[in-house]
Amino acid sequence: MAQDLVTRFAPSPTGFLHIGGARTALFNWLYARGRGGKFLLRIEDTDRARSTPEATQAILDGLAWLGLDHDGEPISQFARADRHAEVANQLLAEGKAYKCFSTQDEIAAFRDAARAEGRSTLFHSPWRDADPVTFPDLPYVVRIKAPQDGETVIRDQVQGDVTIRNDQLDDMVMLRADGTPVYMLAVVVDDHDMGVTHVIRGDDHLNNAARQMMIYDAMGWDVPTWAHIPLIHGADGKKLSKRHGALGAQEYQAMGYPAAGMRNYLARLGWSHGDDEFFTDAQAKEWFDLGGIGKSPARFDVKKLENLCGQHMAQADDAALQHEIIAFLAAAGLPAITISRQDGLRAALPYVKERSKTFPELLDKAHFILTERPIAPDDKAAKALDPVSRGILSQLTPHLRTVRWERDALEAVLNDFAAAQDTKFGKLAGPLRAALAGRAVTPSVFDMMLVLGREETLARLEEAAA
Numbered sequence: 001m002a003q004d005l006v007t008r009f010a011p012s013p014t015g016f017l018h019i020g021g022a023r024t025a026l027f028n029w030l031y032a033r034g035r036g037g038k039f040l041l042r043i044e045d046t047d048r049a050r051s052t053p054e055a056t057q058a059i060l061d062g063l064a065w066l067g068l069d070h071d072g073e074p075i076s077q078f079a080r081a082d083r084h085a086e087v088a089n090q091l092l093a094e095g096k097a098y099k100c101f102s103t104q105d106e107i108a109a110f111r112d113a114a115r116a117e118g119r120s121t122l123f124h125s126p127w128r129d130a131d132p133v134t135f136p137d138l139p140y141v142v143r144i145k146a147p148q149d150g151e152t153v154i155r156d157q158v159q160g161d162v163t164i165r166n167d168q169l170d171d172m173v174m175l176r177a178d179g180t181p182v183y184m185l186a187v188v189v190d191d192h193d194m195g196v197t198h199v200i201r202g203d204d205h206l207n208n209a210a211r212q213m214m215i216y217d218a219m220g221w222d223v224p225t226w227a228h229i230p231l232i233h234g235a236d237g238k239k240l241s242k243r244h245g246a247l248g249a250q251e252y253q254a255m256g257y258p259a260a261g262m263r264n265y266l267a268r269l270g271w272s273h274g275d276d277e278f279f280t281d282a283q284a285k286e287w288f289d290l291g292g293i294g295k296s297p298a299r300f301d302v303k304k305l306e307n308l309c310g311q312h313m314a315q316a317d318d319a320a321l322q323h324e325i326i327a328f329l330a331a332a333g334l335p336a337i338t339i340s341r342q343d344g345l346r347a348a349l350p351y352v353k354e355r356s357k358t359f360p361e362l363l364d365k366a367h368f369i370l371t372e373r374p375i376a377p378d379d380k381a382a383k384a385l386d387p388v389s390r391g392i393l394s395q396l397t398p399h400l401r402t403v404r405w406e407r408d409a410l411e412a413v414l415n416d417f418a419a420a421q422d423t424k425f426g427k428l429a430g431p432l433r434a435a436l437a438g439r440a441v442t443p444s445v446f447d448m449m450l451v452l453g454r455e456e457t458l459a460r461l462e463e464a465a466a
């Protein structure tokens, strides 16, 4: 039933949230959110040597930036070690697991002999069916009794039915000699206890699924629906690596990509809904299904990401966009926009959000409103303010004092003025850009005049003409 649907994201906190992890989280989030289910977060921190609180924080920050909210508190896998051991001990008590006293040397010797005889090197413990009276007073591990014949079938929603011969499965260790549970046991117990119904994760875990199924079967637990998604490759078809550019979700945040565009792009990375490229979160939640996940690795394509980000930026609600820009500056460690300039930015957004792919691009377009008099022209702009141009600007300003401050009226005034000067508006544009923004490349002169307002426009023109 839909209300029982539970997905989870289970990152190992050994580094930042990488693009592949972000996509896995997104798929699980979309699937749950689109079906009235729950999306849970489990931090797989059992590897004490490699797990760090900083990495956990980086993952939480990355998810927060992407807007992938989870239900309830994040669960620490390490904190549940006693429960994992309890399950292993239950299987031991039920005779579905056994104590194995074989030493590392004995296992190595077994493998050497098997190799020499051309047999499978899969370890067969002599303790599997041993009589407890023969148990030595020595350290032991707890192994599950793997099925010895037949097959295990993983009914995967992406890969199809994946069949593994059971004689390929060894009696996996569940508890180490020091009593600590292994990762494979922890995952199954946690997924079961958390009520996870759908496991959507990278296909690098497909092999684990067969081993994890042994535990589900031994405990008599329902196996979740699996969906193992192909990993992400670079544009060249090779496994995504540093040489393909940024790998961390937060690097994309720091570069100023809007989260909505990133979500849209990541959703398209390995999943499709017909030919739809651009879509909203609401559409993604409605459309996302496991059947739409492709079987071959998706290729990361920065151009597509930028294109989608540009479309989301152009369509964004101005207040929300303003909010995101301010958050971006803080996250990127860039100077904040002073309160007094925030209103100006807000007024400029409708004119500068088109054709910007990132926040820095947008802010660059908005430079004219974020800067203050005296406007310091850059080299190119300074050239546009030669004495002749300055003279023209000073003749122009009186015409702007009384004109209706609307686009059509401003266009008419400037065109008439240009005609009277026996020139084209295009010739006026350079000096106007230089005077209004201090730059040669700016948004349209009329957009800037409308955003700046009459007083500020006149003040800048007069200052430049002087």
Ligand code: GLU
Binding pocket: 010, 011, 012, 044, 187, 200, 201, 205
């Ligand atoms: N912790 C694993 C990883 O980060 C995920 C395990 C799982 O999803 O079952 O790759």
